[in-house]
Amino acid sequence: MCQLLGMNCNVPTDVMFSFAGFAERGGRTDHHGDGWGIAFFEDRGLRHFVDHQSASASPIAELIRRYPIKSRNVIAHIRKATQGAVTLENCHPFVRELWGRYWVFAHNGDLKDYAPRLHGSFHPVGHTDSERAFCWLLQELAKSHADVPSIPELTLTLRELVPQIARHGTFNFLLSNGEALWAHASTQLYYVVRQHPFGSATLRDEDLSVNFAEHAAPGDRVAVVVTAPLTTDEQWTPLAPGELRVFVGGAPQRA
8 A cells, every 4th residue: 555754843844854765665665656746835835746657766756855845744645556547646645725725635545435425615636535535524624614623623523524434444644734734544654753852863765864953953843754664763653543643833732
C-alpha cells in the first residue's frame, strides 16, 4: 500500500530532510512507484505538486528536494496503486475548498465496496477509494457545521465520521486545512516532535544526517507524521489502531 508523510509546525519550516528519505521509498528503497504528490500551505495559499512517475525518478520530486519551500503544514504521499489506474488524477494528495479554505487529504489503505452517496459539492475527479472518502468527509463536515468550526469541534466531528469509512478497510490518512494536521491510523502511523533541545538525526533510506540545532531557533517546534519511521536515532511514537490525533503548532493535542 501507499505511504504518508505529514509535517505540522509552529513556524514555517522546510521539509527537505524528511522528504529526501521519504522520496527514496517511492521506487528505490521500497516499491511505492505508482506516483506521488506533496502540498504545502502558505498562509491561505497552497502549493500542490503531483506526478504519476515514481518519486525516486520524478524531476518534480528533485525540485522539491532542492527548493526549501517553508510551510506550517505539509502533506506528502507515495503511491502503490490498489484502486484506480496510474494516472495523474489518481495521485494524492487531493485538494478541495471548504469554508473559503483549502483542504488537503492523503490516504494509505484499501477500502472495499466503498461507494458513499455524494450529493453535495464534492465529487471525485479520479477513480480511487481515497478521493471518494475525502469527498464524503468534506460533504459531511459541511452538513454538520454551518460555518467554520474550531479545531476541537472539527476533531469531534471527524471522530464521529471516520469509523463509518474505516469499517470498509484500512484507512490511514492525513488531513489538513492549513491550521491543523489530523492523522488517523487503522494499521500504522508514527510521529516525532522535534523541539529544544534539538539533536541530530540520520535517515534510514538515504545516507544523510542533520543537526537540527544548527537550523532551528529555541522556540521552534516541528511534528512529523509518517507511515514508517524515517530516521534511525529518534524516538518515534506509534498511533494506536483507530486513533485520530490532531497536531497544532507542532504538538499533538490531548484527546
